[in-house]
Amino acid sequence: MKMNKVIVNMALAAGLLAFAPIQTQAGLVIDNSLVSPFKVKLVGSYVNDKNKIVKVTISNKDILSDLGAPKNSQLAYWESDIVVINNKAIWDDGFASITPNSYTYNTVDGKNGSYKYVENGLVNIAYDGTDFSFDVNGVYNYRYNESVTKNGDYSAGENFQSSSLTGSGYDNASDLTLPITGSWSGGSSGIITAN
Amino acid sequence: MRLNTTIGLILTGLAGLFGILFLKYLSTPVSQIPPLSVSASPSGVPQQETKSLTIKLTDAHQAAVAPQAAPPLIVTAAPPAIVDAAALAEEQRASIQARIAHLNELESKDDPASLLAILSELTNPEIEIRAAAIESTIQFQSRDAIPVLADLAAHTSNPQEKQALLDAAEFLKLPTMTEIRAQKSKAGNLQ
Numbered sequence: 027m028k029m030n031k032v033i034v035n036m037a038l039a040a041g042l043l044a045f046a047p048i049q050t051q052a053g054l055v056i057d058n059s060l061v062s063p064f065k066v067k068l069v070g071s072y073v074n075d076k077n078k079i080v081k082v083t084i085s086n087k088d089i090l091s092d093l094g095a096p097k098n099s100q101l102a103y104w105e106s107d108i109v110v111i112n113n114k115a116i117w118d119d120g121f122a123s124i125t126p127n128s129y130t131y132n133t134v135d136g137k138n139g140s141y142k143y144v145e146n147g148l149v150n151i152a153y154d155g156t157d158f159s160f161d162v163n164g165v166y167n168y169r170y171n172e173s174v175t176k177n178g179d180y181s182a183g184e185n186f187q188s189s190s191l192t193g194s195g196y197d198n199a200s201d202l203t204l205p206i207t208g209s210w211s212g213g214s215s216g217i218i219t220a221n
Numbered sequence: 222m223r224l225n226t227t228i229g230l231i232l233t234g235l236a237g238l239f240g241i242l243f244l245k246y247l248s249t250p251v252s253q254i255p256p257l258s259v260s261a262s263p264s265g266v267p268q269q270e271t272k273s274l275t276i277k278l279t280d281a282h283q284a285a286v287a288p289q290a291a292p293p294l295i296v297t298a299a300p301p302a303i304v305d306a307a308a309l310a311e312e313q314r315a316s317i318q319a320r321i322a323h324l325n326e327l328e329s330k331d332d333p334a335s336l337l338a339i340l341s342e343l344t345n346p347e348i349e350i351r352a353a354a355i356e357s358t359i360q361f362q363s364r365d366a367i368p369v370l371a372d373l374a375a376h377t378s379n380p381q382e383k384q385a386l387l388d389a390a391e392f393l394k395l396p397t398m399t400e401i402r403a404q405k406s407k408a409g410n411l412q
Contacts, residue, residue, distance in 0.1 A: 053322060063325040065356055069395065081395045086329075086360050088398040100329045157402055199405065211356065215318055 053216035054114055056104060060184055060216050064101040064108055066151070068160065068208030070195045082204070084160065084195065092155040093118060103186070103212050108151075122153040126166070140173035149188055151210060160206055162193030178220045185213025320345070321353040328357040336361055340369050343386075351382065355389050367393050 054061040068084040086101045090110065099112040108122040129147020136142065149166040153159055166188035172180050188210045195204040324342060327335040339361055342354035358366045367390045374386035396404075 053318070065360055067356075067359055067392065069392070070398070080401075082398050082401050083392055083395045084398045085362060087362050090329075091399050097331075098326075098329045100325065158398060197402075197405075199402075214322070 053214035054102075054111070055216040055218065056116065058218055059105050060182055060214055060218070061109075061111060062103045062184055062186075062212045062214040064103040064210070064212040066101070066208065066210045068162065068191065068195070068206050070160075070204035070206045072202055072204050084158075084206070084208075089122075089153060089155065092157050093121060094156070108153075121155060122151065125150045125152075126168075136173070138174055141171070143170040144168070145170075149210075151191070157199065158195060158197050160193060160195035162191040162206055162208065164188040164191035164210075166210075172218070175217065180218040180220065181215070182218045183213070183215035185211075187211035317347055317349055320347075320350050324350075324353050324357040328360040331361075331363075333365075336363050336365060340366060343369070343373055348382070352385070355385050359389050359392055362393070362397060364393055366390075 065086060066084070066089070069081055070084060071079050071081045074080045089101060090099050093110060095110050095117060096112050099110050099117060102109050102111045103124070104111075104116070104119075106124065107119055108124055109116050110118040110121075126145070127148045127150065129145050131143065131145040133141055133143045145168040147166060148163060150161070150163050152161045166186060168184070168186040170182070170184045172182045175181050191206070191208045191210060193206050195206045196202070197204065320342065324339060327339050336358075339354055339357045342350055343358070345351050345354065355370075358370065370386045370390040370393070374383045374390070377383040377386060
């Protein structure tokens, strides 16, 4: 009890409890693989009928709307694929691809079977939707770490990002190609059960 | 001899009476003692009454009726070595991850309460949560966030964070592909 109070006081002193606490929760895991929220943020441009260069953004909700995904759906990275998650289940996949190229990697082993993996290279992300599509490339990095928990399962975490995506987009109805720049990021953590 | 005996008896009686009164006072329960609030009252309390209570209360009484007199609960109450730094760091990391996961859920919604919850995390003490909140603000796709982002950027000293806030505001100012396509369906095409 006293220890708890000490910890709480230390946390308060550090300003860590400035907001209402949120229940700690493990990240989503499907088929023993992490499901990591996937965020894309792109800006395309085109010339309009008044000779003005117009910029347009593409982010997750545009893609989810284009796919006709249910409300509160999320894009996620799962088993080297981009999927739509709804109600903690996969609602759709196969509409996009994410392909690493020319990458280097390294693994550093830690204590008790833990390890950290880092990968760096070029990535291609291609989306083929209903009304529009895009194909972008950029330098990315990917980090994964895993450690054994007390009951023998694995605590895993991953994160990835690319802030230099460039490529092109295409609007089906207008038959218009758009130059695109942007970024992509994501990550999560969760418990992987031992086989 | 008789006078001396009488005086002696009277003195003995008085001594006995004082003794009984003293013992009675000592045996009085705490609840019957006037509340210590009188000593806590800064004014309006007779000086004499406060003084007598202060003198006669035992330490146990004081502790019972005056909790503010207890030593403050501070870290020095336990040696620093007792605090498990690794466990604390792990707890902190889990808390940060939980908040970021919560932000990811909120950004997929479109109600004002979710936006407000995201925006409130833009001032979280943890920079990792603030960065995630900026991303979630972008993904939420509401222009209501633009003045908040601009205002925070104006008050942020960290140049990278300031730029991230300004970039997010600029991103949200632009039309989205969904909006452009909705216009296109009225006008014919993007151009």
